[in-house]
Amino acid sequence: MGENLELNRLRWRSRRGLLELDLLLLPFFDEEYRNLDEQTQAAFRKLLEQDDPDLLEWFSRRSRPPEDDMAELVELMLRRVQPS
Secondary structure, X not given: OHHHHHHHHHHHHHOOOOHHHHHHHHHHHHHXXXXXXXXXXXXXXXXXXXXHHHHHXXXXXXXXXXXXXXXXXXXXXXXXXXXX
């Protein structure tokens, strides 16, 4: 029960109300989160604590997250939707 409650809470926090962020965060959470290692899951949880304007800057590659773990996660998420 506790794990499901935590997952539901994280899914709710993944909903930002901005289409650009919802299109990245929600599908990534639904399809990938459970398969991530603990370090990457922690980076995702930390990413969800950030302000929407910062997330938009990072996902548009106008700036980079200050911490390497979040920067790597942002790149992973972008590669998922924009394969090279």
